[in-house]
Amino acid sequence: MEVAAEASGAAGTDILLSLLPEILDDILTRLPLKEVVRTCCLSRGWARRWESASGLDVRFRGFYSAGAVAGVLARCAAPVASFDIEVRPRLRPRAAYWLRALAEKRVRSLQLAFGSSRADEHGVFPGVGRAIYACAELSNLYLRYCEVPRPPPPQPGQGSLFAGFPRLTRLALNSVKLPFAGAGALLERVIAGAPDLADLLLVDVTTGVVAGGEKKVVEEEPEAWAIRAPKLHSLTLWTPAVDNGGRVAGELPLLNAANMSVDAFLGTEDFLDTLWLVSRVKVLKFSVRDREMMRRIFVALCWKTTGSENYKL
Amino acid sequence: MATGSGAAAAAADAEEKESGSRMITLTSNEGKAFVVTEASARQSATIRSMVDDGGCVDKGFPLPNVDSKTLARVIQYCDEHGNKEAHTVDERAALAKFDKDFIAELDADKAFLYDVTMAANYLHIQGLFALTTQCIADTIKGKTPEEIRTAFGIEYDLTAQDEEEIKEEDTHA
Numbered sequence: 001m002e003v004a005a006e007a008s009g010a011a012g013t014d015i016l017l018s019l020l021p022e023i024l025d026d027i028l029t030r031l032p033l034k035e036v037v038r039t040c041c042l043s044r045g046w047a048r049r050w051e052s053a054s055g056l057d058v059r060f061r062g063f064y065s066a067g068a069v070a071g072v073l074a075r076c077a078a079p080v081a082s083f084d085i086e087v088r089p090r091l092r093p094r095a096a097y098w099l100r101a102l103a104e105k106r107v108r109s110l111q112l113a114f115g116s117s118r119a120d121e122h123g124v125f126p127g128v129g130r131a132i133y134a135c136a137e138l139s140n141l142y143l144r145y146c147e148v149p150r151p152p153p154p155q156p157g158q159g160s161l162f163a164g165f166p167r168l169t170r171l172a173l174n175s176v177k178l179p180f181a182g183a184g185a186l187l188e189r190v191i192a193g194a195p196d197l198a199d200l201l202l203v204d205v206t207t208g209v210v211a212g213g214e215k216k217v218v219e220e221e222p223e224a225w226a227i228r229a230p231k232l233h234s235l236t237l238w239t240p241a242v243d244n245g246g247r248v249a250g251e252l253p254l255l256n257a258a259n260m261s262v263d264a265f266l267g268t269e270d271f272l273d274t275l276w277l278v279s280r281v282k283v284l285k286f287s288v289r290d291r292e293m294m295r296r297i298f299v300a301l302c303w304k305t306t307g308s309e310n311y312k313l
Numbered sequence: 314m315a316t317g318s319g320a321a322a323a324a325a326d327a328e329e330k331e332s333g334s335r336m337i338t339l340t341s342n343e344g345k346a347f348v349v350t351e352a353s354a355r356q357s358a359t360i361r362s363m364v365d366d367g368g369c370v371d372k373g374f375p376l377p378n379v380d381s382k383t384l385a386r387v388i389q390y391c392d393e394h395g396n397k398e399a400h401t402v403d404e405r406a407a408l409a410k411f412d413k414d415f416i417a418e419l420d421a422d423k424a425f426l427y428d429v430t431m432a433a434n435y436l437h438i439q440g441l442f443a444l445t446t447q448c449i450a451d452t453i454k455g456k457t458p459e460e461i462r463t464a465f466g467i468e469y470d471l472t473a474q475d476e477e478e479i480k481e482e483d484t485h486a
Contacts, residue, residue, distance in 0.1 A: 013466040015427060016449075023434050023446065030450035041458055041479050044470050 017045050021052070028053040029081065033060075037072065051075045059084040066091050073101040079137065082109035087126070089117035096129030103134035108167075110135060113144040125177050138165040142172040150180040162186065164193025172201035183207035184225030184245050197229045198254075201236040207244045226250070233257070235278065238287075239264040248277045255280065261287040337364070338373030339388070341381040346373065347388055353395035358437035378435050383428045390415060390441050412440075416448050 016024055028036050028050060036050050054077040060069055069085070083102050087095055095112065102110065114126045125147040133151050135141075151162035171191065178186065184207045191197060208223055222245030227237075232252050236259040239246065243264035258278045265271050266288065278284065335351040337360070355361045360374060376384065393415075399405050419426045426445060433442040453461055462469055471479070 013468055015423075015465045016467070019427065020431070020434060023430060026442070026446045027450045027453070030447055031454060035454060038458065039453075039461075041471070041476070042461060043467050044475065046467070047475070047479065 014043070014045060017049070024049075025053045025055070029055045029057070033058055033072065052077050054079055055081045057082045057084070061086055066094050069094070069098060073098060073105070076105070078104070079106035079108060081107075082111070082140075083107050084109070084111040085113070087112060087114045089115055089119070089126075092126040095126070096131065099129040099131035099135070103131045103136075106137045107135055108137050109140035110138055111140070111142040112146065113142070114146045116145055125175070133162055136165065137167060139167045140170045141165065141168060142170070142174075143176050144174045145176075147177040147179060150182075151186065161189065164190040166193060166195070168194035169196050170199040171197060172199070173205050174201065174203045176205050178205070178207045179209060181209055182223075184223040187246065188225040188228070192226075192228045194229070196231055198231055198233045200227070200229060200232055200234070202246065203236060203238040204240045205244055205246070206240050206242065207246070221245075230254070235259070237262065248274045250277070252277060253280075257281060257283040257285075259285040259287075263288060339384065340373055340375045341379055341384045342377050343381050345381040345384075347384060349388055349391065350396055353388065353391040356391040356395045356438050356440070358439070360436065376436075379432045380428070383425070383432045386419075386425070386429055387432050387436065387438065387441065391438065394440060412444055416444050419445065420448055420452075 016027070019027075028039070033056065036053065036056060039046050039050050040048070056076050058072055058076065058080055059082070069091075080102060083098070085098075092114065095114075110132075112128060114128075125145060128143065128146045128148055130149050130152055132148065154160050154162075168190070171194070187202075187205070187207065191200065207225070222243045224245045224247065226247055226249035227235075228250045230251065230253065232255055234257045235248075235252065235255060237246075237248070238259075238261040241264060247265075247270050255278060258281045260274070260278070262271060262274060265274075336348050337351050337354040339347045339349060339354065339360075341347070351364065355364070363374065379387070393408065393411050397404065397408065399408050419429055426448065430442065430445040430449065433445055452464055456464065461467065
């Protein structure tokens, strides 16, 4: 009996398995990850079928086990379309392993949101692995609440500095530290090295070495670096209280929406230059912590920017 | 000079018009011929590249993998998307409504839905392919394994040992 059933083959009646592999792959990538993995218990023919579906969206929220993430990353096919995860404090040390696996699987979209913990020492952020620099296919990168390490030293005979992610269209860094010399230059290269970058969000991004530990910030000029992204549609720029040295440079002819808070260099020449460069946008949202300053900026805006349609201060 | 360039422009215009109104013949595997506008046929990346590569438009294109019933339905989709504009909000809404009704009708006849999906894949009609595979995915979504087996004729052939192994892997994945 059993032999006969096997000989006739499940694929004969199984409509999905009798479709071309590329069609079934496309169907599977349209399902939530949990349901994709669960197809393994449909029948013998399905036990390992999902593992060969490339382009999966891998997403973990709420309570998931570290084993579940590792299992999926070990078994799923390359390329992985997206990896989107909320990293619970306990699982922080795993992030480096995930990134290594994801770099190998040519991940295209990466969203790592680290959760904070009460036990966190003030100003000490969870680290993200160096393998992030190996994710060369990234078109979307979102990082929240973490510290990005120095890029790996250049391999002998292989160019010089890390040149960025050429396919990047969206870069979003929220509460991210790059605590090493040359961090500003690195950000500049990453932004300029992505010719199709359309969406840029930099909120509380700190760069460079903080000498003498937490309290003793050496009063130094921050290392200057430039945001050059001619195809930008949307810009969110909230500089931290201590100036990180980043400035908008060059025209942003396609900019639609800008959301700025740049208290760190308010009232300086740089501020006026920034205002000038973003002044043609349709929707401009400007937040300033100082009320009196805000009123003066508003007057300046009304005078300078007749083309814009909408201001929010 | 002025008249010369004017005449050239007119000639180019006429040619443009002609290519725009050019008709293309698609033949099903049963030998039935369907005459469609070039704009409609260009919805298929497969046919588009054959036309652009200077394929014999006059002789038409035989489609040995597609039967008449399926081809007629595929052409219905291509006509709507190829011959109509989708610039304004209203036009796009009309097209979205067409897609919704189109797929709802296919969904009621599953065997036909799979035929159209395979034809869309073969002819590389991206919009239609996405529409049909999404519809099949929606059928799987939210169902228990038993319901999925019933919906797609999947035979349950797992032994107790297989199940044990899968459970084992499941706790890891």
